[in-house]
Structure formats: C-alpha cells, structure tokens
Amino acid sequence: MLKTDVIIIGGGATGCGIARDLALRGIPHCLIEKGDFAAGATGACHGLLHSGGRYVVSDPHSAKECYDENIILRRIGEKCVEQTGGLFVRLPGDSKLYRDRFLKSCEKIGIPAEIISSTKALDLVPNLNPDIEEAVKVPDCSIDPFRLCMLNIISSQKRNGIIFIRHKVTEILKEHGRCVGVKAADQVSGEIREIHGNVIINATGAWSHLVAQLAGNEVPLTLSKGSLVITNHRLTNMVVNRMRPSADGDIIVPNEAVCLAGTTSIAVEDPDKIRIESHEVDTIISEAGRMIPHFDDTRIIRAFSGVRPLLKSAKADSREITRGFQIINHGDGMYSIVGGKLTTFRLMAEKMVDTIMDYFKLKKPCETAEIPLEGQEELSGYPLAKRLADMKNIVCECELVSRAEVERIIKQTGTRYVGDISHRTRLGMGPCQGGFCTFRALGIMHEKSIISPEQSMNALRDFLQRRFRGIRFCLWGDQLREEQLVEYIYMGILALERK
Amino acid sequence: MGVIQHDVIIIGAGVAGLTAGAILAEKGYNVALVAKGEPTACLSTGCIDICSLDHDPLHGVSHLPDEHPYHLVSRAVIRESIEKFKESMAQMGFSYIGSPETNRYVLSALGTFKTTCLVPSTMAAAPQDEKDDLHIITFSGLKDFYPSYITARRKNASFSTYDAGASTTMGLATNFEREDFLEKFISWLEKLNIREGKIAFPAVLGLESAGMITKKIEERLGRKVFEIPTIPPSMPGRRLFNALKDYFRKKGGMIYWSWPVSGVEKTKKIIEAVTSPSEGRPKSLNAKAFILASGSFVGGGLTARRDTIVENIFNLPVLVPGQRDNWFDSDYFSLNHGIGKAGIIVDSSFRPKEADWENVFVCGGIIAHTDVLKNGCGHGMALATGHAAAASCMGYIK
Numbered sequence: 084m085l086k087t088d089v090i091i092i093g094g095g096a097t098g099c100g101i102a103r104d105l106a107l108r109g110i111p112h113c114l115i116e117k118g119d120f121a122a123g124a125t126g127a128c129h130g131l132l133h134s135g136g137r138y139v140v141s142d143p144h145s146a147k148e149c150y151d152e153n154i155i156l157r158r159i160g161e162k163c164v165e166q167t168g169g170l171f172v173r174l175p176g177d178s179k180l181y182r183d184r185f186l187k188s189c190e191k192i193g194i195p196a197e198i199i200s201s202t203k204a205l206d207l208v209p210n211l212n213p214d215i216e217e218a219v220k221v222p223d224c225s226i227d228p229f230r231l232c233m234l235n236i237i238s239s240q241k242r243n244g245i246i247f248i249r250h251k252v253t254e255i256l257k258e259h260g261r262c263v264g265v266k267a268a269d270q271v272s273g274e275i276r277e278i279h280g281n282v283i284i285n286a287t288g289a290w291s292h293l294v295a296q297l298a299g300n301e302v303p304l305t306l307s308k309g310s311l312v313i314t315n316h317r318l319t320n321m322v323v324n325r326m327r328p329s330a331d332g333d334i335i336v337p338n339e340a341v342c343l344a345g346t347t348s349i350a351v352e353d354p355d356k357i358r359i360e361s362h363e364v365d366t367i368i369s370e371a372g373r374m375i376p377h378f379d380d381t382r383i384i385r386a387f388s389g390v391r392p393l394l395k396s397a398k399a400d401s402r403e404i405t406r407g408f409q410i411i412n413h414g415d416g417m418y419s420i421v422g423g424k425l426t427t428f429r430l431m432a433e434k435m436v437d438t439i440m441d442y443f444k445l446k447k448p449c450e451t452a453e454i455p456l457e458g459q460e461e462l463s464g465y466p467l468a469k470r471l472a473d474m475k476n477i478v479c480e481c482e483l484v485s486r487a488e489v490e491r492i493i494k495q496t497g498t499r500y501v502g503d504i505s506h507r508t509r510l511g512m513g514p515c516q517g518g519f520c521t522f523r524a525l526g527i528m529h530e531k532s533i534i535s536p537e538q539s540m541n542a543l544r545d546f547l548q549r550r551f552r553g554i555r556f557c558l559w560g561d562q563l564r565e566e567q568l569v570e571y572i573y574m575g576i577l578a579l580e581r582k
Numbered sequence: 583m584g585v586i587q588h589d590v591i592i593i594g595a596g597v598a599g600l601t602a603g604a605i606l607a608e609k610g611y612n613v614a615l616v617a618k619g620e621p622t623a624c625l626s627t628g629c630i631d632i633c634s635l636d637h638d639p640l641h642g643v644s645h646l647p648d649e650h651p652y653h654l655v656s657r658a659v660i661r662e663s664i665e666k667f668k669e670s671m672a673q674m675g676f677s678y679i680g681s682p683e684t685n686r687y688v689l690s691a692l693g694t695f696k697t698t699c700l701v702p703s704t705m706a707a708a709p710q711d712e713k714d715d716l717h718i719i720t721f722s723g724l725k726d727f728y729p730s731y732i733t734a735r736r737k738n739a740s741f742s743t744y745d746a747g748a749s750t751t752m753g754l755a756t757n758f759e760r761e762d763f764l765e766k767f768i769s770w771l772e773k774l775n776i777r778e779g780k781i782a783f784p785a786v787l788g789l790e791s792a793g794m795i796t797k798k799i800e801e802r803l804g805r806k807v808f809e810i811p812t813i814p815p816s817m818p819g820r821r822l823f824n825a826l827k828d829y830f831r832k833k834g835g836m837i838y839w840s841w842p843v844s845g846v847e848k849t850k851k852i853i854e855a856v857t858s859p860s861e862g863r864p865k866s867l868n869a870k871a872f873i874l875a876s877g878s879f880v881g882g883g884l885t886a887r888r889d890t891i892v893e894n895i896f897n898l899p900v901l902v903p904g905q906r907d908n909w910f911d912s913d914y915f916s917l918n919h920g921i922g923k924a925g926i927i928v929d930s931s932f933r934p935k936e937a938d939w940e941n942v943f944v945c946g947g948i949i950a951h952t953d954v955l956k957n958g959c960g961h962g963m964a965l966a967t968g969h970a971a972a973a974s975c976m977g978y979i980k
Contacts, residue, residue: 571880
C-alpha cells in the first residue's frame with residue numbers, strides 16, 4: 084500500500100496542472116489516470132489557447148480568465164505555445180452589431196483587438212475567403228495539449244510526485260465517512276493497487292460524476308460533445324474564427340503540420356459512448372469552407388469528438404453555458420473540479436490547490452504563473468533537421484519519426500500501446516494515419532521482447548479499429564484510396580487474424 | 583501529329599489490362615496500352631488469389647453471390663486463364679506453382695498464413711502448417727520486416743541478421759542481382775551452420791533473377807528456401823508486373839507510359855479516341871475498341887467524392903453503395919464494407935450496363951460486386967475477366 088497526501092484522479096490538463104502546482108508547493112501527491120495523459124477533452128480539442136475573444140460577448144468573466152491565462156502560458160510555456168495570432172472574420176451577412184459588442188467588450192476586459200481591412204486580412208492569411216467584410220485581430224495562439232500535460236508532469240516527477248497512467252480507479256475507500264484512499268486497477272496487468280491519502284481530487288472531466296459516485300457523491304454535469312476534423316496540411320498560419328455568436332464549425336486552428344476545424348455541440352449522456360457522425364463532418368467542412376474556401380477540397384485525415392464537461396445549467400443550448408469552472412467540496416475529503424477550459428487549466432489548478440492548502444492550514448503561495456514549465460528544451464518545437472539527419476531510419480514517413488525515437492519512448496515508458504508512442508512523437512498522425520508505421524512500431528516492440536504475439540495481434544486490431552473510427556466519416560478522395568491500401572496491407576498482405 | 587490508329591486501346595497496366603492486351607496481341611491485333619503510372623500489382627504480394635473462401639477455389643467461386651463478376655465467366659475460362667498465365671510467366675522466367683483445384687498458404691510477415699492459389703516459385707516452399715522448423719534471415723536496417731513477429735508465434739523458428747548495406751526492399755533486391763554480393767552473402771550463410779530445415783527471407787531475393795537466386799541458395803545450403811511477402815514496395819508484385827509487361831510487349835503490344843487519359847472523342851454510340859495532355863507525344867489515340875482496366879480506387883479508376891463515386895475515363899455509370907454512411911460497416915474487420923461493391927456493372931459481354939457505348943469493354947478491379955478482400959479474389963478475377971473481356975472485344979472488332 085502506498086501513502087501520500089493528495090490523490091489526484093485524472094491526467095488531463097487540470098489533473099496534470101494540479102500535480103505541478105502541488106509539487107511546486109511541496110505537497111506529496113499521486114496522480115492516477117485510466118488511459119494516457121490528455122485522453123479526454125484535453126486531447127480532443129482544437130489546441131486553441133484562447134485570447135478570450137470567443138467568449139467576450141456571451142461570457143465576459145470566462146473571457147477575462149482566458150486572456151489572463153493566455154498571457155501567462157505564453158510566458159511560462161514559450162516553447163509549447165505557437166504564437167499564431169488569431170482573426171475573427173466577418174462574412175457578408177454576419178451581424179455588424181455583434182462585431183460592435185465584441186469590440187466594446189474586448190476594450191472593457193482589456194483584450195487587444197484591432198480591426199483590419201479584408202485586404203490586410205488576406206495578406207495575413209492568403210487562403211481566406213476574399214469576400215470577407217473585415218477582420219479583427221486578437222492574440223489567439225495554438226498549443227499542443229498533450230505536450231502541455233507532459234510538461235506539467237515533469238515538474239511533479241522531479242519532486243517525487245507519483246504517477247500512474249493506465250490505472251483505473253475502481254473503488255474509493257472510506258473510513259468513518261471520510262475518503263481515505265483508492266483502489267486502482269492496472270489496465271495492462273489487472274493488478275490492483277491500493278493508495279491512501281488525506282484528500283482526493285476528482286479532476287476527471289466528463290467522467291467526474293462517475294468517479295464521484297464511487298464515494299457516494301454527486302457532481303451535476305452537462306455533457307456536450309464537440310467534433311472536429313483534421314486537415315492534411317496547414318491552410319492558415321493564424322487561428323481563424325467567425326465573427327458571430329458561437330456556432331458549428333466556426334474555428335480553424337493551425338497546429339504543427341495540420342489544421343483542426345470545429346466544433347459542433349451536441350448534448351450526450353455517456354462519455355464513453357460518443358461517436359462522430361458524417362453530417363457533423365459535412366457541417367464543419369462547409370462552415371469552415373466559408374472562411375477558407377480551400378477547405379472544401381482539402382484532404383481530411385481524421386475526425387474526432389471530445390466531451391466538454393460543463394457545469395449543469397438550465398440553459399437548453401450548451402453553447403450558452405458558462406465556460407467558468409467550479410470546485411465542489413463534497414465534505415468528506417473529496418473535491419471535484421469541473422467546467423473550465425484548456426486555456427484556464429492553470430488557474431483551475433491554482434484555485435484547487437489554494438483550497439487544499441487552506442484545508443491543510445499551509446501558507447505557501449502558488450508559483451505556477453511565474454516559473455517557466457520545466458523540460459521545454461527537450462520537447463521544443465519540431466526538430467526537423469534532427470529528424471532528417473537520420474532519414475534512413477525513419478519509421479514514420481508522414482511525420483518523420485525515427486527508429487531511435489520510437490525505441491527511446493518504448494524504453495522510457497515500457498509501453499505496449501502504439502498510441503503512447505504517437506502522443507509523444509506524432510508517429511502515425513500524418514496522412515496514412517499509422518497505416519505503415521504501426522506495423523513497424525509493434526515490430527520494434529517485438530524485437531525488444533516486451534510484447535507477446537497475442538498482445539501484438541490485439542494491438543494491431545485495436546489500432547485498426549480505432550483508426551477506422553476516426554477516419555470512417557472522412558473517407559472519400561485520396562483518404563479513401565489510402566484507406567483501401569491500408570486495408571489491403573493488413574488483411575491481404577499481412578493476413579491479420581480478424582478473430 | 584497525325585491520327586494514330588490502333589485496333590484496341592487498353593487503359594490500365596495492371597494484371598487485367600496486360601492480360602487482355604497479350605491475348606489480343608497474340609491474335610495479331612494492333613494493341614496499345616496507355617497507363618498513368620505503375621499499377622497496384624506492384625504493391626501486391628505477387629500471389630494469385632482466385633477465391634480464398636474455400637479450400638477449393640473454384641468451389642468457393644460457386645458460392646459467391648449471384649452478382650459477382652466471376653459468374654459471368656465459365657469455369658473453363660477461369661481454368662484456361664490460369665493455365666495461360668502459368669505458361670506465359672514460365673516463358674518469362676518467373677514461374678508460378680499451384681493449380682486452381684486447391685488453395686495453399688504463404689507465410690505472412692506477421693507469422694500468420696495467407697490463403698492464396700498460385701504462388702511465385704520463390705514462395706513454393708512456404709510452410710503449410712506449424713511443424714516446419716525455420717531459420718529466418720533479415721537485413722539490418724530493413725524497416726518493413728521484423729522476424730520477431732514470426733519467431734514469437736512459431737516455437738521452431740530463429741533468425742539471423744545480415745548487414746547488406748541497404749535498408750529498403752528495392753535496395754536489397756538490387757544488391758542480390760549482383761554476382762559478387764550474392765557470392766559473399768551465400769558464404770556468410772554457409773558459416774551460420776543453419777540446422778533448421780527451411781530458410782526464410784523477406785521477399786528481396788532479386789528482381790529479374792529471383793527464381794535462380796532462390797535455387798542457387800537452396801543448392802548451396804542444402805535447405806529449402808522461400809520468401810515472405812512484405813508490405814509495399816513489394817518485390818514479388820513488381821516482378822509480376824515486369825513479367826506481364828514484358829510478355830505483352832513480346833507479343834507485339836505497345837505501351838504509352840505516363841499517358842493519363844484526360845478526354846475522349848466520341849460519336850453517338852462509339853468512342854473514337856482517347857486524348858491525353860502529354861507534351862511531345864501523341865495527344866490522341868484512335869481505336870476500334872477500348873478496354874477499361876483502370877482499377878478500383880487505389881488504382882485510380884474510380885474516385886469517391888463526398889456524396890458519390892465516379893468513373894474517371896468514360897464517366898460510366900457506377901454502382902454507388904448508397905450514401906456515404908453506408909460505404910463502410912461500423913465493424914472494420916467484418917469486411918462487409920459497401921465500398922467493396924462499388925464499380926461498373928457489366929453484362930455478359932463485359933460491356934458496361936446502362937452506358938451508351940458499344941465498343942467499350944471492362945475488366946479487373948473496376949467491375950462492381952467484386953469485394954476483392956472479402957472474397958480473396960484479386961488477381962485471379964483480373965486474369966479471368968481480362969480473358970473474357972478480350973474475347974468479347976475480339977468478337978466485336980473482327
């Protein structure tokens with residue numbers, strides 16, 4: 084049995100941020116995540132570091148939080164934030180009144196917003212629809228959510244934080260009405276681990292009502308599914324937003340080699356049973372295509388959905404629910420932190436840890452806004468030159484990932500999941516979506532003898548089925564050709580057992 | 583440039599197109615084949631799948647759904663197309679083993695068994711069960727072959743690694759074509775003192791001379807030798823393509839490479855010519871008849887759009903398997919994907935149904951209802967329909 088002070092459940096941005104904050108304040112802690120880092124809403128979003136513009140009219144309070152955090156993250160996470168800048172473009176027919184309210188609210192909050200002509204906007208983003216009336220420039224940025232989680236975890240690990248990924252909390256232990264620990268099952272071996280702590284923080288996003296239930300507690304949540312599509316290449320170097328109240332497909336974000344566009348907003352019940360539908364893909368493409376006409380004939384390599392864990396509200400349209408967050412003290416040693424956004428994860432962590440410090444009657448103030456994220460040098464940017472130097476040993480041609488990198492991750496994490504390698508290297512994220520390199524990555528695991536034939540067959544099947552779920556509704560044109568080839572490789576050439 | 587007149591123009595340089603072309607050329611017709619690029623045959627294992635649903639491939643064929651294009655061809659024609667194929671490949675020094683009476687296995691790079699019918703002689707010694715003990719040879723840096731997949735599944739298998747100074751299948755195959763390389767390699771093999779009864783290689787044992795190289799290793803080592811097909815680029819697929827192409831040319835056929843068809847000239851019920859934007863070469867080719875063998879999606883014969891599927895050369899009517907939602911089954915592994923049925927519906931003369939043209943014939947993977955992966959019928963179906971379409975075309979032009 085393991086003992087610690089604070090148990091964090093959930094390895095999304097919030098959970099990882101809390102781990103970092105606790106580490107910097109010297110509080111022993113243990114983070115438990117049932118999958119990999121950023122597996123929920125954190126990893127299933129645009130990767131947009133909001134300027135606040137999106138919420139400036141509907142929810143000025145959240146907008147202000149976003150802008151403040153935007154500035155902080157640009158400062159502490161210089162290497163994992165791409166300072167793209169963003170545009171809100173007004174198309175013919177979009178309300179001028181909304182634009183006026185937008186500008187007024189930006190001014191009030193202090194978000195820098197500059198009106199530029201359509202000509203100037205086209206200079207900045209040549210692929211923009213030339214018919215736009217005008218644009219407003221704001222300090223939107225893009226951020227890699229997975230990398231962000233990893234960087235937060237580094238601070239925790241450096242200060243003896245204990246991290247268990249692929250461990251699912253199956254039980255919350257209570258004594259005399261108080262939460263005293265958890266039981267967590269290793270998702271690979273099935274082994275059960277018992278961890279005791281004084282406080283349990285439930286940072287499980289869309290799953291937080293389910294985790295709270297394990298302790299007999301309640302979390303009032305509204306779950307809203309948002310779907311996104313990924314393009315084969317970058318169509319814009321700036322974030323492009325539509326100047327109108329939030330609606331489907333009104334944001335396009337450049338991220339690494341691709342663009343993400345979305346989202347939709349559909350109420351759902353079960354966070355484990357969500358699927359994207361083809362009409363969502365079509366809606367996003369046609370709406371994004373209004374801002375960047377090229378979008379219509381661009382290859383879409385994947386579509387995915389995430390679930391926003393929003394605070395329960397009487398509002399029928401989930402887009403009107405506040406993006407603010409809330410800390411719930413269940414009064415039995417468990418706290419749940421819900422709502423919020425990727426952009427405000429640090430602030431959420433700060434408030435959560437402030438609460439814990441009060442509970443422990445400790446005084447050390449939060450430093451997460453001042454100290455730069457540790458380990459950025461190692462993860463910095465996109466070291467293309469480094470990758471190209473080892474061209475002969477490139478395992479993933481789409482994203483130029485070398486064999487040495489794959490071996491390093493396998494050694495570091497001992498993983499048997501290709502997904503864990505993908506998250507850390509971008510292996511399999513390109514146009515072929517892992518069609519070729521998955522066979523290779525598992526082959527390397529075989530060489531290292533860490534995987535059995537059954538495990539590798541299961542891993543291949545699991546990979547193909549997941550991959551398929553992501554691309555199923557984007558299959559036409561070249562992406563369909565690629566898919567047919569991959570299907571032929573695995574079923575026809577490699578004779579994968581279908582079971 | 584003046585008008586160039588051929589008897590028949592074939593569109594597509596895959597197994598179906600080259601087969602149909604060779605038959606017509608052999609009969610003395612003036613045949614030209616136009617191709618945009620290399621065919622998908624180059625990506626294939628080189629094996630000829632007739633129908634993998636049953637141990638007896640022809641028995642399997644009889645159980646295919648009524649709409650399957652195999653049913654437009656008699657058993658006799660399927661057998662004849664196989665015999666003819668074996669004969670012509672043997673002539674080109676790339677012989678095939680097997681008969682249409684029974685399926686066999688090749689060992690896959692995952693260590694599983696792939697069911698097929700005819701195999702290149704270099705795969706003839708592949709184990710047919712779990713019993714054979716194997717020694718696998720791999721090459722350092724080769725990223726598309728991991729013997730551990732196989733040794734993890736088979737108790738009686740081990741492997742050794744040779745540094746051949748090349749990390750791609752193509753680079754290795756080119757090396758094996760060199761006498762000095764082969765000699766050095768064989769003496770390395772001899773020093774290994776391999777005890778196992780069979781030696782397995784990823785399919786990189788040369789390009790033109792694979793048969794001879796395999797035999798030479800077998801003789802020197804006193805062991806059976808066989809190749810394991812790799813993921814693309816696949817050498818056995820390329821050898822198959824080269825042999826078919828050379829055979830077609832030997833019979834008098836000609837090929838216009840990098841000649842993408844961009845338009846057609848037509849009168850009421852007749853296609854007169856196909857045209858291409860290629861510079862410095864004939865832009866328009868006339869013929870009495872046209873055989874469409876442009877393949878399915880990967881080959882480029884069909885293109886899927888968001889809401890429909892089109893045929894790219896003659897804009898023939900396409901069987902579209904419903905709305906996009908129905909193109910794929912939710913279970914990836916069911917292989918019950920509607921998209922497998924997409925293609926051109928043909929009548930018993932292999933003319934496209936519900937089209938205006940009387941001088942267009944269709945063969946190979948572009949035909950509707952083939953479900954190639956589900957039925958394991960790729961190249962076999964291309965051979966049979968290639969034969970049938972050529973015969974039908976001859977009946978029309980004579």
